[in-house]
Amino acid sequence: MASKEPVYGVPVREPVYHFPWQTLDAIIAGRSAIDLEGLRLTTAQAANEFIASYGYNVTDAADSAEMAQIWDLSAAFIATSLLPYAEVTHVPFELPHEYPDLLLIASTPDHPLRNWACSFLRVSHAVVHARYGQDMQALENGRIQLLEHLKPHLTAGAAGTVVSDGEMTIPLVRLDFKTEKPWESLVLKLLHKVDNVATEIYDHLGLRFVTPDKAYALLLLKYFRLNNLFCFANIKPSRSLNTLVDLLEFKSGFQELESAYLAGELSFKAFQSAVHKLGTNPDTGHGRNPHSDQGYQTMQFTARMMVRAIHGDTITRTFIPFEVQIMDEAAYHANRAGKAEHGAYRERQRLAVCRRVFPWALPNDT
Numbered sequence: 239m240a241s242k243e244p245v246y247g248v249p250v251r252e253p254v255y256h257f258p259w260q261t262l263d264a265i266i267a268g269r270s271a272i273d274l275e276g277l278r279l280t281t282a283q284a285a286n287e288f289i290a291s292y293g294y295n296v297t298d299a300a301d302s303a304e305m306a307q308i309w310d311l312s313a314a315f316i317a318t319s320l321l322p323y324a325e326v327t328h329v330p331f332e333l334p335h336e337y338p339d340l341l342l343i344a345s346t347p348d349h350p351l352r353n354w355a356c357s358f359l360r361v362s363h364a365v366v367h368a369r370y371g372q373d374m375q376a377l378e379n380g381r382i383q384l385l386e387h388l389k390p391h392l393t394a395g396a397a398g399t400v401v402s403d404g405e406m407t408i409p410l411v412r413l414d415f416k417t418e419k420p421w422e423s424l425v426l427k428l429l430h431k432v433d434n435v436a437t438e439i440y441d442h443l444g445l446r447f448v449t450p451d452k453a454y455a456l457l458l459l460k461y462f463r464l465n466n467l468f469c470f471a472n473i474k475p476s477r478s479l480n481t482l483v484d485l486l487e488f489k490s491g492f493q494e495l496e497s498a499y500l501a502g503e504l505s506f507k508a509f510q511s512a513v514h515k516l517g518t519n520p521d522t523g524h525g526r527n528p529h530s531d532q533g534y535q536t537m538q539f540t541a542r543m544m545v546r547a548i549h550g551d552t553i554t555r556t557f558i559p560f561e562v563q564i565m566d567e568a569a570y571h572a573n574r575a576g577k578a579e580h581g582a583y584r585e586r587q588r589l590a591v592c593r594r595v596f597p598w599a600l601p602n603d604t
Contacts (some may be wrong), residue, residue: 277345285338296338308369309335312362315425316595320361323592326599330354337362353598360595364428368421371428373556377442379545380558384443385415388467401447401458403465408458409450411567416444426584429591440477440540443560448570452483452517455537455564468541468562477540482565484520491516517566535569538562 279285286296294301313329321327333354334340343355391401392413401408419427419442427439449455462468492513499509519535542557565573 277341279341279345282338282342285341288341289337294337305337306335308362308365309337311365311369312358315365315422316358316361319422319426319588320592320595323588326596329358333358353596357595357598361425361429364425367428368424372439372442376545376547376556376558379547380543380560381443383545384445384543384560388445391465391467401461403461406457406461406464408454408461411448411450411570412446413448414446416441416446416561423584426587426591429594430587440474440559441561443558444563445560446563446565449564449566451514451568452488452566453514455482455566456488458564459537468543470541472542472544472557474540474542474559477561478538480537481519482517482535482537482569484518487518488516534573535565536573537564 279288289296294305296302296305316329330351333351334343337359340355340359343349343351344359346352349355391403393400393402399410399413401410419439424439447455447458449458463470495504495509495512495516498504499506504512538561540559540561542559545556545558547554547556
């Protein structure tokens with residue numbers, strides 16, 4: 239027996255054995271709520287109860303004011319970050335500013351603003367999680383702790399910054415710190431991830447090291463381990479990526495050079511020089527971000543750092559993720575050119591988000 243389509247604002251009694259297949263997909267089949275084609279809320283009470291389960295009380299003045307801010311942020315994000323890439327030009331003036339009304343419109347198949355209501359709710363969902371999905375104080379404590387932990391190892395060498403413990407020295411071409419993720423970038427990332435709001439953002443904090451060559455890049459990893467700069471036991475394996483150095487080929491080349499040196503066939507200077515000329519890129523795209531260019535060269539991993547905070551007599555501990563990227567100078571310049579350049583990556587990401595938010599009004603470049 240086919241169920242009736244809900245009418246805007248009118249209760250619909252569904253048969254007992256009607257199954258909400260789309261909702262079931264979102265709950266247990268791995269589909270994101272962002273990708274649902276519509277909702278099935280048919281009364282103001284149902285909409286209010288849905289919002290209450292989300293975390294807002296529509297009768298509370300403070301919550302209503304917060305939802306008004308979310309609406310404004312969502313509209314601004316759509317206007318500045320998405321509309322230039324879609325076949326729609328503006329948020330309709332007649333689109334309601336109240337979320338219960340938006341939910342009811344999104345539940346009404348023949349409503350003229352249904353598509354817009356669904357798109358707007360998708361963005362608002364990500365905006366809320368971008369706003370509250372992270373403990374900002376813990377992130378700030380993590381930023382301070384990360385920089386304090388690294389600072390004693392950084393010194394100014396004759397040609398620039400070096401990482402040194404007094405015995406082992408790694409020259410750096412450059413060192414970049416990322417201590418916060420821009421809000422717009424955060425919303426884009428939440429919207430393009432399959433998991434959407436369930437996705438943890440791992441690169442609020444980040445470090446990028448650029449070394450003169452690939453051998454120094456590997457030696458830098460060794461330095462991290464020897465000096466316990468980052469606890470390798472807290473690295474998230476699924477986030478590790480190496481598109482910079484073919485380790486098997488590098489190991490083979492190194493062992494040949496080492497054998498020649500130990501046999502007296504090479505001086506140490508010649509051996510050292512040859513080692514720093516080793517290194518080719520691995521032939522793999524495994525584990526790449528789908529919006530990253532296949533030519534992007536990097537070694538990167540995500541680690542977690544335990545952050546302590548003292549509240550009176552109580553000590554709390556929280557794990558904060560941060561991302562480390564290492565590349566050689568040639569890769570750094572290659573990554574900043576053509577399709578691998580970050581601006582090009584961001585354009586691809588915007589287009590993907592636009593297709594997801596506005597499936598009914600695809601971007602011009604489809």
